Every structure is written in structure tokens, then in C-alpha cells.
Amino acid sequence: MRRREFITLLGSAVTARPIAVRAQQSAIPVIGFLRSTPLNASTSLVAAFRQGLKESGFDEGHNVAVEFRFADNQIDRLPGLLDELVRHPVNVIVTNVLGALAAKNASTSIPIVFVTGSDPVKDGLVASLNRPGGNVTGVSFVSGALGTKRFEILGQLTPNAKTIAMLVQLDADEAVLEQRQVQAVARATGQQLIVFDVNNAADIESAFATMATRGVGALYVGTGPFTNSHREQLTGLAARNAIPAMYSLREFVAAGGLMSYGASITDAYRQAGIYAARILKGEKPADLPVMQSTKFDFVLNLKVAKALGLTVPERVLSLADEVIE
Numbered sequence: 001m002r003r004r005e006f007i008t009l010l011g012s013a014v015t016a017r018p019i020a021v022r023a024q025q026s027a028i029p030v031i032g033f034l035r036s037t038p039l040n041a042s043t044s045l046v047a048a049f050r051q052g053l054k055e056s057g058f059d060e061g062h063n064v065a066v067e068f069r070f071a072d073n074q075i076d077r078l079p080g081l082l083d084e085l086v087r088h089p090v091n092v093i094v095t096n097v098l099g100a101l102a103a104k105n106a107s108t109s110i111p112i113v114f115v116t117g118s119d120p121v122k123d124g125l126v127a128s129l130n131r132p133g134g135n136v137t138g139v140s141f142v143s144g145a146l147g148t149k150r151f152e153i154l155g156q157l158t159p160n161a162k163t164i165a166m167l168v169q170l171d172a173d174e175a176v177l178e179q180r181q182v183q184a185v186a187r188a189t190g191q192q193l194i195v196f197d198v199n200n201a202a203d204i205e206s207a208f209a210t211m212a213t214r215g216v217g218a219l220y221v222g223t224g225p226f227t228n229s230h231r232e233q234l235t236g237l238a239a240r241n242a243i244p245a246m247y248s249l250r251e252f253v254a255a256g257g258l259m260s261y262g263a264s265i266t267d268a269y270r271q272a273g274i275y276a277a278r279i280l281k282g283e284k285p286a287d288l289p290v291m292q293s294t295k296f297d298f299v300l301n302l303k304v305a306k307a308l309g310l311t312v313p314e315r316v317l318s319l320a321d322e323v324i325e
Contacts, residue, residue, distance in 0.1 A: 029092075029280045030065045032085035036078060036098040039070045041229035044251065045115075048266040049094060052273020058280065071099075073200075073229060078102040086110065092276045096225055097172070100125055104136055111279045112136045115268045117143025117223050117248070118174035120290055129290040137285040139271045141263040141293040143223040143248050144174025147181030150261045153298060154218055154246040155189065156316050157259070157305075161217025161244075163192045167207055167234070168222025170197045178222050199226070201233060208237045219245035221252070228265070231255050244308055250299045253324060258304045263293030297321040 033049065035042050046068070050060055058064040067088055069081040075098050082102050085093060092111045093103045100114035104125065112135055114125060120140055126132035129140075154164070166182055168175050179195060186193035194214060196207035211219070221227055221234055228249060235257040238245040247253065247260040271291050279285060301324040305312050317323070 028063055028065055030067060030088060030090045031276055031280075032067050032069065032088065032090035032093040032095075034069045034071075034078070034081055034085065034093060034095040034099040034103070035225070036071045036073060036075050036096055037225050037229035038072045039068070041231070042070065044266050045269040048269040049273040049276075052270040052275075053277055054273075055270075056274050056277030056281075058277050064280070073226060079106070082106040092279050094272050094276050097123060097125070098225065100136065100138070104134075108135055110135065111285045112138070113272050113275045113279070113285070114138030115265070115272050116140050117265070118172060119145075122173055126290060129292065131286070132288065132290055133286050135285050137275065137288040137290055139268045139275070139291045139293075141265055141268040142296075143262055143265075144172075144178040145181075146248070146262055146296065147178040147220075147222075148185055149296075150246050150248070151182045151185045151220055153259070153261055153316070153319065154220055154244070155185075155191075157310060157312065158218040158244050161191070163194065163214060163216050164218045164220060165194045165196060165207070165211050165214075165216045165243075166220045166222060167196045167198055167204070167227070169199055169224050169226040170195075171199070172224055175222055175224055182220055201230065204230060204233055204237065208241055208243075211243060212241055216243060219243045221245055221247045223248040223262075228252075231257070239304070239307070242308055244305075244310060250297065250322070253299045253301050253304075256304065257301065258308065258310075259298070259300045261296065261298045263296050268293065299324065 060066050071077040078099055079102055086106055094113045095103055097116040100112055103112045120126050125136050183193055198204050198207055231252045232255055235252055235255045244258050247257050248262045249265050250260050253260050298320050299322045300320040
């Protein structure tokens with residue numbers, strides 16, 4: 001199910017049934033942690049979230065409990081998972097953007113802390129960044145808006161690539177914005193851009209098969225929960241097909257990818273843990289401004305570059321905030 005269909009579903013599937021009256025609160029507060037992706041793609045984010053809680057004086061299993069739910073990229077499961085958390089009940093919900101859209105429809109009273117790479121105002125999650133209003137606030141690590149910079153770095157490392165592929169799930173505003181940015185730069189530099197809209201693992205396999213036949217010289221992997229949750233497959237296929245690729249998160253480089261440029265999603269989840277703790281201590285989401293990332297890192301894996309037969313220009317190497325050798 002695609003995001004726009006999912007938003008329509010929320011108006012019926014979530015609000016059609018009454019939300020249970022909250023039961024007696026447990027002895028310790030309970031946080032609901034929800035992601036639209038699989039658990040195995042979220043372990044580093046869970047660890048960062050727990051770190052944020054710990055920094056704020058909350059230790060899972062001692063003075064706070066966490067209920068985890070993962071939708072395995074089946075976003076039509078989110079309303080049901082949210083219903084479980086609401087009925088549990090939980091004191092705070094921490095979630096990604098798709099989960100936050102569902103959570104906002106599920107409850108106007110339970111505090112919600114989101115982590116997103118998109119614009120939460122455009123997504124309708126908050127009224128403004130400084131004054132969120134309502135029961136929702138969170139962290140934005142500003143991912144989709146960095147398309148121009150990522151494409152420029154990719155071009156510097158692959159100057160001879162005439163045909164470049166972009167692989168993205170075009171079911172989110174930030175993905176559409178990113179695609180437009182990349183297309184504009186490609187037109188300006190006279191490069192052919194082939195865009196693949198992928199929605200499952202089979203789509204990714206098919207896209208790489210097409211890239212091989214089209215002589216693609218470089219790959220731009222778009223942002224979003226879907227691509228992040230398939231980073232092992234993406235980096236593996238890029239290596240197998242010897243295609244230099246640019247990614248949005250350091251996690252891709254750690255998984256064997258060539259390079260990434262963006263803010264830290266793991267730090268965003270640490271911040272979400274801190275915000276959840278502040279809410280448990282009595283602060284209201286409406287009074288907590290949406291936190292925005294201000295530091296963006298270029299991470300380069302020289303071992304992968306060597307395996308691809310790439311010569312990294314000194315000017316590109318000098319741009320790197322982290323070099324993996």
C-alpha cells in the first residue's frame with residue numbers, strides 16, 4: 001500500500017472504531033515505539049533511542065517500559081499496531097513519519113514524538129516548527145531536501161557517467177522534492193537520468209537488471225524508510241553490478257556502500273529518546289519545538305572506491321567528514 005492510499009485509510013480504519021478508555025496506569029511509564037519498517041533494519045535506531053532515554057535518567061526495564069511494534073514495510077498494518085499501543089495503554093508514542101500520521105489519527109491525547117526526514121509542517125504533523133501545537137512534536141533530520149548536494153558530489157566522483165539512475169520510492173513529499181532536485185541538476189549538466197520507482201525487493205532487483213542493460217554509470221539512492229530498510233540489498237546489488245552509488249545515510253556506507261551525505265538518523269532517534277523522557281517528566285509536546293539537524297556529514301568508503309576502480313580526486317577527499325578505509 002502506498003502512502004496516499006494509507007492516509008485515506010486512516011480516516012476510516014482508525015477512526016471508525018472507538019478508542020478504548022485508558023486503563024489504570026502501570027507502576028512505571030510505558031513508551032510505544034513504532035516503525036513502518038522491519039525490526040532488523042531498525043536495531044541501530046532502537047539502540048540510539050535507548051541511549052537518549054538513558055541520558056535523561058530512564059533505564060528500560062527499571063523505571064520505564066517500552067512496547068515495540070514494527071510493520072515490516074506493510075503500512076496498512078500501522079492502524080492495527082497503533083490500536084494495540086493505544087489500548088495497552090502507553091504514555092508516549094515514538095515513531096517515524098508514517099507511524100506518526102497514523103498515531104495522530106489514533107489519538108489526540110497521547111503525546112507523539114516523530115522522527116522524519118521530511119517537512120513535518122507540510123506533512124500535517126505540526127502547525128509550525130517552533131510551536132507544534134497539539135500532542136505531536138519530534139525531530140527532523142532534513143533528508144530529502146539535500147538532493148542537489150548529493151547529486152553534485154556523485155558527479156564529482158563519477159565525472160564520466162553519462163547515464164545516472166535514481167532509485168526511490170515516490171510515495172512521499174520529500175521523495176518527490178528530492179526527485180525534482182536531482183532531475184533539475186541532471187538537466188543542467190546534460191546527463192541522462194533514469195528514475196526507478198520501487199516499492200518492494202523485486203522492484204529493486206528489476207531496476208538493477210535494467211541498469212545493467214542501459215549502461216548506467218552511477219546511482220543515486222533516494223531517501224525514505226523503504227530504501228533505508230533495504231540498504232543491505234541495495235549496497236549488495238550496487239557492488240555486484242560495479243555501480244558507484246550515493247546514499248543519504250551513513251548506515252548505507254557501513255553496510256558496504258560507497259558514500260553518503262546527510263544528517264545522522266541515529267542521532268535523531270537519540271534526540272527522540274530525550275524528548276520522550278522530557279514528556280514523561282511532565283513537559284507537553286506543544287511546548288517542545290521540533291528539533292532540526294544542523295550538521296550534515298559526507299562519508300566515503302575508500303575500500304569500496306578501490307574495489308570499483310575509482311580514483312578519488314583530492315578535492316572530493318577533502319570534502320569528506322569521515323573516511324572509511
